[in-house]
Amino acid sequence: MGMTMTQKILAAAAGLETVEAGQLIEAKLDLVLGNDITSPVAIHEMEKFQKDGVFDKDKIALVMDHFIPNKDIKSAEHCKCVREFACRHEITNYFDVGQMGIEHALLPEQGLTVAGDVIIGADSHTCTYGALGAFSTGVGSTDMAAGMATGKAWFKVPSAIRFRLTGRPSKWVSGKDVILHIIGMIGVDGALYKSMEFTGDGIRHLSMDDRFTIANMAIEAGGKNGIFPVDELAVAYMKEHSKRPFRVFEADEDAVYEEEYTIDLSTLRPTVAFPHLPENTKTTDEITEDIVIDQAVIGSCTNGRMDDLRTAAGILKGRKVKKGVRCIIIPATQAIYLQAMEEGLLRIFIEAGAVVSTPTCGPCLGGYMGILADKERCISTTNRNFVGRMGHVGSEVYLASPAVAAASAVTGKISSPEELQEVGE
Template sequence: MAKPMTMSQKILAYHAGKEYVEPGDLIFANVDLVLGNDVTTPVAIKEFEKIGIDRVFDKDKIAIVPDHFTPNKDIKSAQQCKMVREFAKKYEITNYFEVGEMGIEHALLPEKGLVVPGDLVIGADSHTCTYGALGSFSTGIGSTDMACAMATGKCWFKVPEAIKFVLYGKKTGWTSGKDIILHIIGMIGVDGALYKSMEYTGEGLKSLSMDDRFTIANMAIEAGAKNGIFEVDEKTIEYVKQHSTKPYTIFKADEDAEYSEVFEIDISKIRPTVAFPHLPENTKTIDEITEKIYIDQVVIGSCTNGRIEDLRIAAKILKGRKVKKGLRCIIFPATQNIYKQALKEGLIEIFIDAGCVVSTPTCGPCLGGHMGILADGEKALATTNRNFVGRMGHPNSEVYLSSPAIAAASAVLGYIGSPEELGMKGDEEQ
């Protein structure tokens, strides 16, 4: 009789050619996709060249997306992108996305249909865990591992323990996937899931859109997790059918699978949540913020919250309103397609009329790379995923994290607040 396994265990076992794996096992597994960006790929290229081979394992199973410091912010970033561009050309990498067709990697790859349920994906970027929203095992790795994987199509893994999150109830008001994951990180801490798999299930998934799920999976690493993964349901299948022709496999956790912890969470009770400096676990609900925190900059976008639903919510709040005088509001759609959709729906015009600046898809503002760097003493509210010391600029600046709804309302108010303060009531039940 087969031993029970979690979703992550099953995917890892399948790709390692084993019937069963258990937490702590060291395995060597075949990967379905290897990802790199303009920061991590140059290091991987140097290591790849040391191996001394003249081919990659599969030109269709490598994706390279220059998105962190692009469009090139300086000479150094231009040199890095040139190295990546030449490597992609030399080895005929199918999924190389240059500026003009690129997007933020973790929004672009699902949109392009490059990840489907059951895949094993590695990426030289910590937020590769985003694709767990599709029922895949995806995790960040180092540039050396990326180099070896580009050469061999394999990577080593230590099988993680899993934490089960049973979600029930329905989102209410202005609550979004961002608020749910900030609530969870606030509850368990930034090391609460250290090297573990965060596995999501329960009837509450019906209330979560795919954009919500991408956001929640994206921030698994902010709880220290190896990966985040959602049980595949009708919404997942619908998304995959719209975006991909790749065959897929659904791996469902066994009912008697073992978890290190199980949390049951009523998402109808979760209120919009803000993470205060300098850790994502330092959370307060919007109702618990008793003083006015005035801000200098609002950033809406990133691999966490730059998808079309996020932009629609922001536009709904900004329509007919103005960004507070003296405050900068930067909006960056996560991909070119999302940008085009926002144009078609009139969202970009709403943003510009409100006094926002709209950027090409880039990671720049999120990591203090370019386009929105903070000065000494400045405060920013961002829909990004990290608020460490100096994350968006000067070490004496501060970053607060929130959902697009809270960010957009705060851009108008000039301080961290909610759409309710603008007289906008969220739907009681979404």
């Protein structure tokens, strides 16, 4: 029986010839990730192990990104805990104010994630690195602690679903629309503890930023991980950003998939997830009523990369954010912030009436930099729209691409970019 791409990576990490779905294995880890919310819990758990030191100071990444710069005393204490731990154990990859970024954009940019890696992170969107052909998944803080101490983790080998992508997406359709379409199709538990494996000739029409977005939201369909084949674009990205060797794994021709879907990218339309689940999707063509918004957020580990900012700037250039709408734009890393500045994107955003924040997860989880009040509506490029996700339990979050979020900021209601062109705004 053949193995999927994910199963081959896990077999290699476990030192086994083959593995099969449902098998319990212990695998070696290439990277263990934590942030300013989850790392303090893991650090305190490590103290219970009474183990002196970490398994490899070069294979742990601690990224201060959720409440950075610190928004209050509690967040400051959390970061102090992690900062002292990083100093005590000489953690190589510790990222704080000035060097920080949103973790799932920062680590690939820093070359810390490459094809063939096995990565765990105490953050559910660790599945992002599957865009580069790595097995990466979110875990709890206790598993993070064990990973930091031993360099190993237990996994139940996941079964897989194959998504065969064909065709070329139209101008305003991005990776965000692809993954929202998929989640709307299979539901938030449609891939529960399964590997979401993306194949097909349509992948060549998806940028790396598109792929990062799609893999990032695999967890929103319940997936254990999302993973893409390693093509020339992925190899070029890794060679540009990393000096680490990588291993390319390919699924066997007779690999077993529990389900298979074929998606023609050319048929997709800009898609919006309505409250309060990512599966509540409608295309912009299917929205018949005016949904007036109070806020638009463009950023996060899902959509804060250069493609996203360029798309938003292309729509906002020469236009103004609708009076009464707050438009918040968050570059995902310092390097992205700098590049956006050099390309003149920040000027476009500010002249349009938006604000630009230092890199942070802040508003995505209702932390800061964009909290919603009762009955307020936000269109956001983030990844979750649960009840109270961005503030008051009476608020509403609509998930969309940067193109739709920027267009909506201009019109003051959920809109597709085509609508701006039609009315000549």
